[in-house]
Amino acid sequence: MHLAWNAPLGGLSLHNADRTLGLEEGPPSSLLLLRVGEAERAAVTQAIGVMLPRMGVAHVEEPAHGPIRGNTLAVLAAGERYLIKAAIGHADAIAAEIASALAATEHQLVDVTHATATLILSGTVEPVLSRVSTLDLRAFRPGDVAAAPLARVPATLWRQEDGCEIYVPASRALFVAAHLARAGHVLGLPALALPERQMANDGGLARA
Structure with a gap:
């Protein structure tokens, strides 16, 4: 039994001022x-x-x-x-x-416990997801699950009543989180630092 767990994103927790939008690393x-x-x-x-x-x-x-x-x-x-x-x-x-x-x-x-990171996007998630994914959000209802790329990274998305759980490769979790944060910047979500050389390869995704 493997009980050790290292948070790939160091316990990431971002929220806008009125807490209508949040981006957090999920629990193990x-x-x-x-x-x-x-x-x-x-x-x-x-x-x-x-x-x-x-x-x-x-x-x-x-x-x-x-x-x-x-x-x-x-x-x-x-x-x-x-x-x-x-x-x-x-x-x-x-x-x-x-x-x-x-x-x-x-x-x-x-x-895939140690190879996967969980991101929890809460609140007003549709405007954020629409900027980093081509998923048809009109048909994506609570309880639905989709396999779709986010910022061109393979992801599994689980729609919740109050947000969306997102599962991505742990090695790409920071990249995806940075793009989600940038997509939510217009709604007041704080930016998340990422090496400029990585963000430069986004092909125009998630522009603020």
């Missing part, structure tokens, strides 16, 4: 990336105690059985894959259950 979570065929969805559901949803949505539940019964487990479905999210420290147990259930089946299961 166990994250597993799963690719599996339609026929094996039932086996995974039985193993972890939470249904695998259809593509484009998320399912959140406290499973009555499985490796983390009684604790919250979220499954985000987008881009023909599932991102399984649980409290930090549970990745190994969940992975073991899934691997056992799919032992005779072709699948891909990767622990």
Whole structure:
């Protein structure tokens, strides 16, 4: 079990003056990336105690059985894959259950806990996202999940009632956060420093 966690963004927390817009680094979570065929969805559901949803949505539940019964487990479905999210420290147990259930089946299961950063964009998020993504935000409702690039970086977005959770490669998290901050500058979000050589490669994205 791997419990150590280093915040890729050092606990980033930015808000505008009236706190109608915020950008923060999310708390640590166990994250597993799963690719599996339609026929094996039932086996995974039985193993972890939470249904695998259809593509484009998320399912959140406290499973009555499985490796983390009684604790919250979220499954985000987008881009023909599932991102399984649980409290930090549970990745190994969940992975073991899934691997056992799919032992005779072709699948891909990767622990991306330490390779992924979580950004939480809260408040008036549409004007910010529209400046760094081509995602159709009119059809992006609370509970929806999408796999879409942000500032040309692959990302998984989970729309919430009060904002959006964003999962990006940890190695590119600062780059994405800087572009989100710059996109929100017109709404009063503070700027986030990033080496000029990196921002120069944005191709005109997120202009203030």
